[in-house]
Amino acid sequence: MDQSDNVLIIGSGVAGMEASLMLSKAGKKVTLVEKLSLIGGKTIKNEETYPNMDCSTCLVAPIQQEILQDGNINVLTSSLVEEVKGDAGDFTVTINKKAGYVDLVACLGCGMCYPVCPVELINEWEENLTNKKAIYVPCAGALPNVPVINAEKCLQLNGTETCNKCVEACMFGAINMIEKDEKVEVNVGAILVATGYDMLDVSTINNLGYGKYPGVYTAMEFERLFAANGPTEGELVMRDGEKVPSSVAIVHCVGRAQTHYCSNVCCMASSKHAHFLHHKLPEAKIYNIYSDICLPDKTYQKFHEDVKAHSSKFIYQADRDKMKISEEKGNLKVEYLDNNNKDAFIQVDMVILANALVPAIGSDDLGKAMGLNHDKFGFIEAQPFRIGSVATSKSGIFVAGCAEGPKDIQNSVIQSEAAVAQIMSLLNT
Ligand SMILES: Cc1cc2nc3c(=O)[nH]c(=O)nc-3n(C[C@H](O)[C@H](O)[C@H](O)COP(=O)(O)OP(=O)(O)OC[C@H]3O[C@@H](n4cnc5c(N)ncnc54)[C@H](O)[C@@H]3O)c2cc1C
Ligand code: SF4
Ligand code: SF4
Structure with missing residues (x-):
């Protein structure tokens, strides 16, 4: 067997970019395959990132630049992996570059x-x-x-x-x-799958009015509304291009009954949205409607408590499946069951649905082409019998970031660094 020292990384979000740079610095040749025409993943859709409300572009742009200028990293954008043959140390991969x-x-x-x-x-x-x-x-x-x-x-x-x-x-x-489209063949010793996530299609959920009422937005739509390089250049106006919302309801855990898991980042993203709204529109009434709060980091509780104290009223709903959104006299009416199991409602101009994170579109086919197992939710499965592992069911192929399950930027990067350590250990023995 010809042992290859090169590495293939699929997906150029924070997980794929971090691994590419670390491996390059260790002297490995990396092929970084990205299906879109730009690199950076979902983080470049954010104007600011919790918990410190750092400017996302300031965090990510230097990394993107470094990758594009790195002689050890061959970036293939608009590309998809078609076929993977071989085993750990000696994979032959066919990539279709559009x-x-x-x-x-x-x-x-x-x-x-x-x-x-x-x-x-x-x-x-x-x-x-x-x-x-x-x-x-x-x-x-x-x-x-x-x-x-x-x-x-x-x-x-x-x-x-x-x-x-x-x-x-x-x-x-x-x-x-x-x-013309081009077929590129690479020989690599190890592969990292870092294909991230997509968002649950909320138009499939009854009673929330997404796609029916223009005032109802998804969390990622709101991220782009508040981005300086977004469609409104950061102006907080609604779909008519003029109306500034004076009251906003942010609904947590949207789609949790469909996915059967907590998406890990939505409570913090929803608190971030409340924080941002309060700073941009100090007079606006902001409500966070929740049935569960997930704050999976030692710094997150403080951020959430500050938002609760200064930016938004938090309203508990007893049964998230009973929520109903309708339009009444130009306002959105958000009906829910309160903490006493009684019918309650608020009226707002805008609703932001914090929809669930789901496996990246196409990751099913990609996993199958590589002979990988998926978990019961459809994410790429890390070896279940090894605590905290980033190894997959196939030797030589690793997974990191949201391709393995929903997580924040910090934990995506931690997993990709763990994957780099395992790849180095495989290739250097
Ligand atoms: C509304 C919202 C706000 C958020 N805000 C924050 C925040 O403020 N702070 C924070 O820490 N986290 C935040 N997150 C979470 C953050 O987005 C993720 O932690 C991070 O994007 C994970 O990075 P990743 O590299 O795993 O995946 P991604 O960012 O999804 O990147 C994956 C990349 O892989 C590419 N890809 C997918 N499939 C293929 C394929 N088959 N072939 C090739 N390429 C492929 C994609 O195009 C993409 O470029 C937020 C999430 C949401 C939903
Ligand atoms: S250099 Fe040519 S192709 Fe590139 S952006 Fe300018 S006009 Fe378009
Ligand atoms: S050739 Fe195609 S891409 Fe170029 S201006 Fe015409 S329609 Fe647009």
Whole structure:
């Protein structure tokens, strides 16, 4: 068997980025595969991160830059792992790198190509809160700051019209319409799965009015509303682009009956939202409606207590499945069972649903392609018989961060550092 010293990391969130840099510093060659056109994972959707309300961009951008400039790390964006063959020490991995039609080196990120594009699309990365063109970067400040073209929607690439507007607008000749998808094969000794999470689709939950009433938002939509590089440039206005909410209800544990687990980060994210709202809109009435409070770190209780004392009224609901949201005279009516099991309600302008974290879309197929076990919730299973392990059911393949289950940034990074230690121990013996 040919023992390879190289490592494949799948997913470029905080877990994948931390492991990539540590392994590179230890002299390993890393291939970092990311399905999107930008690296950074969900953390770059946050304006600020609890518990210290640090600026997320200030935390993550230097790491993203370091990764993109590191000669030991080959970053493959818009890419998916297709096939994994072999065993620990000697895996052969086939990766499908989707054509982006813009040269990563020639493009200066000047943005001249987007405004001229006639195609308007919904921007899913921005939680559908704004539009993008067929040639786009998902958000301002994306890294790499190089656009990609949606080949199915581009008029030239899908053959519906003879549009060439973006090519003509680019003064640097960076757009290459004849680029093709590419198969990349790598030989690695170990693999780290760091594919993170997605959010539960709350439109599937009855009675909460998501998708029906414009004033109802998900937690990630609210993250983008308060982001300076988000769809409203950080202005706290509702979907009509004008109304500033004067009362907000933040509902904890949304989808817990569906997932059957506590999502670990939502109570703190909800406290963060209350804190932010209070600072941005000091006159607004803010309510956190909860049935359970999860504060899994020694610093979190203080943050939560400060929010409770200064920013938000906390309301206990006895049965989260009995909540009903409706619209009445232009306001949202939030009905719930109070601590005496009696019907109660509040009326607000805005509702933020703290929806559950679920396994990343596609992680089922990815796990199967690699021969990994999933736990009963669908996350990649770490070896259950080893306490605190990040080893999976297949030797040589490790898991870290939210790919293993919901957790905060700190614990995602701790797991990825543990995975690096196990990878080093495997490759250096
Ligand atoms: C509303 C909200 C607010 C939060 N706020 C905070 C906070 O303030 N502080 C805090 O500590 N934590 C916070 N968190 C938790 C934080 O988002 C996670 O801890 C962190 O993102 C986990 O990082 P990760 O690398 O495991 O996963 P992710 O950030 O999800 O990154 C995974 C990456 O893998 C990529 N990927 C997925 N599947 C594939 C595939 N098949 N192939 C290739 N790439 C793939 C994804 O595109 C993504 O880039 C919050 C969570 C939510 C929901
Ligand atoms: S060629 Fe395609 S991407 Fe470029 S401007 Fe036209 S429609 Fe947009
Ligand atoms: S493709 Fe050209 S026009 Fe578009 S951002 Fe890059 S350099 Fe600017």
